Structures are given as structure tokens and as C-alpha cells.
Amino acid sequence: MEPGGELRVTRQRRVLLDELCKVTSHPTADDLYQMVRQKLPRISLGTVYRNLELMAEQGMIQKLEIGGTQKRFDGNADLHYHVRCLNCGRVDDLDLPPDCRVEQEAAQRTSFKILRHRLEFSGLCPDCQNMDS
Amino acid sequence: MEPGGELRVTRQRRVLLDELCKVTSHPTADDLYQMVRQKLPRISLGTVYRNLELMAEQGMIQKLEIGGTQKRFDGNADLHYHVRCLNCGRVDDLDLPPDCRVEQEAAQRTSFKILRHRLEFSGLCPDCQNMDS
DNA sequence: TTTGGTGCAAAGGCTTTGCAGAAAG
DNA sequence: CTTTCTGCAAAGCCTTTGCACCAAA
Numbered sequence: 681m682e683p684g685g686e687l688r689v690t691r692q693r694r695v696l697l698d699e700l701c702k703v704t705s706h707p708t709a710d711d712l713y714q715m716v717r718q719k720l721p722r723i724s725l726g727t728v729y730r731n732l733e734l735m736a737e738q739g740m741i742q743k744l745e746i747g748g749t750q751k752r753f754d755g756n757a758d759l760h761y762h763v764r765c766l767n768c769g770r771v772d773d774l775d776l777p778p779d780c781r782v783e784q785e786a787a788q789r790t791s792f793k794i795l796r797h798r799l800e801f802s803g804l805c806p807d808c809q810n811m812d813s
Numbered sequence: 814m815e816p817g818g819e820l821r822v823t824r825q826r827r828v829l830l831d832e833l834c835k836v837t838s839h840p841t842a843d844d845l846y847q848m849v850r851q852k853l854p855r856i857s858l859g860t861v862y863r864n865l866e867l868m869a870e871q872g873m874i875q876k877l878e879i880g881g882t883q884k885r886f887d888g889n890a891d892l893h894y895h896v897r898c899l900n901c902g903r904v905d906d907l908d909l910p911p912d913c914r915v916e917q918e919a920a921q922r923t924s925f926k927i928l929r930h931r932l933e934f935s936g937l938c939p940d941c942q943n944m945d946s
Numbered sequence: 947t948t949t950g951g952t953g954c955a956a957a958g959g960c961t962t963t964g965c966a967g968a969a970a971g
Numbered sequence: 972c973t974t975t976c977t978g979c980a981a982a983g984c985c986t987t988t989g990c991a992c993c994a995a996a
Contacts, residue, residue, distance in 0.1 A: 866962095
């Protein structure tokens with residue numbers, strides 16, 4: 681019983697989800713557009729945006745609101761943390777166990793109803809560390 | 814010894830910084846434009862963007878890359894955490910002590926050089942909790 | 947057949963930028 | 972006087988949307 685109405689299974693959605701789940705690179709909408717275009721040359725960027733949005737609403741994928749200008753997407757919908765390179769924008773998963781107690785701690789210190797949290801690290805990826813800049 | 818070159822003290826910068834430090838609301842660039850315009854009616858939005866960017870580079874203020882489409886700014890440049898309302902976008906400070914050890918933990922699990930981290934909670938603000946929606 | 951999805955192209959929202967004149971140092 | 976900043980307006984980038992046609996169920 682997913683939130684929102686059911687989505688039809690279209691070729692565009694199947695390929696889009698396939699491609700997203702196949703990579704670990706947290707691609708942007710445009711990255712995915714380029715990837716999917718190899719298989720469906722006539723797909724439009726609008727379709728990519730619409731479907732990423734819908735699949736994220738359904739909880740099939742995750743829309744990451746990480747620093748930087750473009751949104752990124754993750755085929756892994758479970759809570760996990762990320763590291764982002766301040767120089768090149770690369771985003772990796774972080775193998776750090778999600779700490780759900782912080783939400784309780786936070787809840788005690790605010791009048792907001794806490795629904796989720798996000799922990800994001802940033803720094804320099806291996807490539808950018810060896811590139812004096 | 815701040816990073817970057819020295820900035821001249823212009824009326825625009827003085828008023829902008831004043832206004833930002835006066836509030837606790839984490840305003841967007843446009844919010845600040847509206848606020849500053851009360852005192853400097855001829856200031857331009859471009860100037861607001863340029864100066865927020867420069868002051869953030871200098872470490873005088875903080876540019877928040879919080880979820881949502883617009884960037885927000887914080888007159889408090891020290892590390893601290895935030896809660897954001899998923900319904901209305903309101904952003905509050907959270908009185909939760911910053912945990913710097915997580916950066917060390919993260920560093921052990923990645924080949925990135927970790928420089929900073931950000932913890933952001935989201936949920937419903939008091940107002941939006943009492944508004945069935 | 948009905949309902950929702952798609953491609954296309956245009957519009958939208960936020961931010962950045964080029965330039966000529968103004969102001970700080 | 973020199974260098975940096977400003978206002979203005981245009982451009983840029985990413986994302987969303989209206990519409991007529993198409994496809995899934």
C-alpha cells in the first residue's frame with residue numbers, strides 16, 4: 681500500500697528505474713536523461729523529471745536534496761548518509777549506520793513534529809585531493 | 814586573516830549584514846532584498862546576491878544549502894543544526910549540540926577528506942501541525 | 947474505451963553576469 | 972586616482988507545465 685495512486689508500467693518508467701538502480705552515482709535528472717536516451721532515444725527530459733518526481737513520491741526511489749544546485753536521485757530508498765565533494769560534486773554513499781535516536785533528541789528541543797533527518801558530509805574526494813586546487 | 818581579499822565597507826553591505834544578523838528566520842536572498850529595500854530603496858537584487866555570496870565566502874555569514882529550492886542565509890556563521898517545515902518551509906535553529914566526532918567516524922569509512930558536515934531535520938512546524946494538511 | 951502518460955516546446959523561478967556609471971580607499 | 976562596487980537589464984540554468992497525440996489496462 682504505497683502512498684499516492686498507482687502508476688502504470690510504461691517503457692519509460694521501466695528503463696528509467698532500471699538505469700537508476702544500476703548505478704551508485706546519485707545521478708541528476710539530466711544524467712539520467714542521457715543514460716536512458718541510449719535505450720529510448722525519443723524520451724523527453726520532461727518525462728524524466730515527471731517520473732522521477734512520481735517515483736520518489738511513491739517511495740520507490742529517493743530524491744536527494746543535497747547541497748549544490750541540481751537535485752540528485754538514488755535508487756536506494758532507505759535512509760542512509762552521503763558525502764559530497766566540494767570540488768567536483770561527486771556524491772558517494774557513506775557506510776555509517778543511520779542514527780535514529782537523534783530524531784528523538786531533536787524532538788525534545790523543538791516544537792516541530794520531526795519526521796525525518798539527513799546527515800551530509802562534504803569534503804574532497806580522492807581524485808580532487810590529488811589535484812592541488 | 815579571512816579567506817579571500819578584503820571587502821570594502823559599502824552602505825549596501827552594512828545594511829545587508831545588519832538586517833541578516835537582526836533576524837533568526839534564515840531568510841532567502843529575496844526576503845533580504847525586501848528587508849533591505851526599506852532602508853535602501855534603490856538597492857538591486859543582484860547586489861544582494863553578490864554580497865551574500867561574498868560574505869559567505871569570507872565566513873562572515875553562512876549560506877545554508879537546506880532542502881527546498883531557494884538558498885537561505887544565516888547571520889550565525891557557527892556550526893549548528895536546523896529543522897525545516899515540510900509544509901511551509903520555515904527554518905528554525907535547533908538547540909542540539911553539534912557533534913564533531915561524527916566527522917571522524919565518517920572519515921574512517923570513506924576515502925574522502927571530510928571538511929564539514931550538516932545535520933538537518935524536517936517535519937511540521939507548530940503552525941502546520943494544527944492545520945490538517 | 948477509458949484513463950493516464952508522453953513528446954514537444956514554451957514558460958517559470960531563482961540566480962548570475964556584462965556593462966557603464968558611482969563610490970570607497 | 973585607482974580599484975572595487977552598484978544598478979540595471981539581460982541571460983542562464985534547472986525544472987515545471989500546457990497541450991495534442993499515444994498507449995496501458
